[in-house]
Amino acid sequence: MGALLDKPKTDKYNEHGDWNGLRYGLASMQGWRIEMEDAHCAVMGLPGQLKDWAFFAVFDGHAGERVSSHCADNLLETIIQTEQFARCANEEDVSIEEIKKGIRDGFLLLDDKMRTIPEMASGEDKSGSTAVCVLISPTHMYIANCGDSRSVLCRDGRVSFATQDHKPINPAEKERIQNAGGSVMIQRWAHISNIAIVNGVTILVMSLQFCFV
16 A cells, blocks of 8 residues: 555645636645655646536545556546547537446546556556546536545535445455456455556436536
């Protein structure tokens, strides 16, 4: 899981913004790790015809920061470069199912690309990361998670939805990890080919009217 410091680093990074009716805030702290292993991404106004869309993501890194940082820098770009999002950017009619496929394909394409990074291909870098993200269009929220980072939606102070963690204590998840050539250690986390983003991506679509008052 990475080396530990003698005492935690408690300096905090804070950020907030207000855009197109959306407000967000985030905070991060390194804690006991020898380096900051986690990363985030907050983008309001995507390129081209996706100017009314927003993207938020959190990446919980382990055994180093290489994968989480790479995901934060590249996941959004990889998603919007898919065929489905290219059509959406051209104002073509794209169904919800096609948008979901574009998000899933973006996750898998990023995974493939990371496998070619020399230090990962050689096994020198053994870091990995979970991922949880949301793409917000003018009418829907598309929520995707990989690993055990969780998204929780609240309405009127109550939880209305939470993503399902991909935990190896779940027999089906453990079997999927092992079938993909990975291994489960201490029943806590999975490490597959040095990269934690694998085929197990869950995507949920919700109407904004359902999620917000």
